[in-house]
Amino acid sequence: MGRLSDKLAIVTGAARGLGKGIAEKLAIEGAKVVIVDLNEEICKEVVQEFSDHGYRVTSYAANIANQDEVQNLFNYVADEFGTVDILVNNAGINRDSTLHKMSVEQWQQVIDVNLTGTFFCTQEATKQMKEKKYGRIISISSASWLGNFGQANYAASKAGVVGLMKTAARELARNNITCNAICPGFIDTDMTRGVPDKVWDQMISKIPMGRAGSPSDVGNMIAFLASDEASYITGEVINVGGGMVL
């Protein structure tokens, strides 16, 4: 019996990277996990891989930036498995460019997925959570929310996620729903593997722990925040970055 054995969790952007690591950690703790991502085939491959380990997982393909698709996702989950206990808003993208070169498309795409998508999922989840007076919402922000060169769109979206979680925490505490933001530092995923070697080395040199984080480093914090042990923690912004932000 894990800490989350009677819980139903939805993790967005869970077909790879951080989301996949988070989904695995929640599943190891006993939760039934719904893997949400854009591509149905890739979702099914992850479900197969996790099922081979004995985890209780299923998947649903949806674009979290599309409100209809998000509503369909939450209705489907409620009909098939019951109401959601844990939502991890992880899906996110970057479209980096310096401010003066940034197109409105680059700006909007990042805001639409990282911030508006997180709003859509949070709103749908809380409809279900309020009824049963229980919920855990954990959103992935970023150390970049404090500002990062070439990431005006991304930093704005991730600062927005912090504001969204703090407001949701205030509004939903009376319903026994906690809402927190996690700020990963520099985590080894496809997103960060895309940077040039020189930038990778520069990033590592800024981390006191001297290494990139792993998805399981973040997953361990999420599992704690999702558990009963964290029932009095809400509205917090927690760095998981090996000391990158001190």
Ligand code: NAD
């Ligand atoms: P990744 O690109 O490896 O994975 C992101 C996943 O999200 C992909 O599977 C992708 O298909 C999915 N996704 C993208 N847009 C989607 C949409 N509209 N609807 C549904 N799914 C969508 O990225 P990652 O490094 O694993 O990052 C995960 C989250 O962590 C993101 O929110 C990112 O901003 C954040 N983050 C990452 C780092 C890092 O160092 N990797 C640091 C801080 C924050």
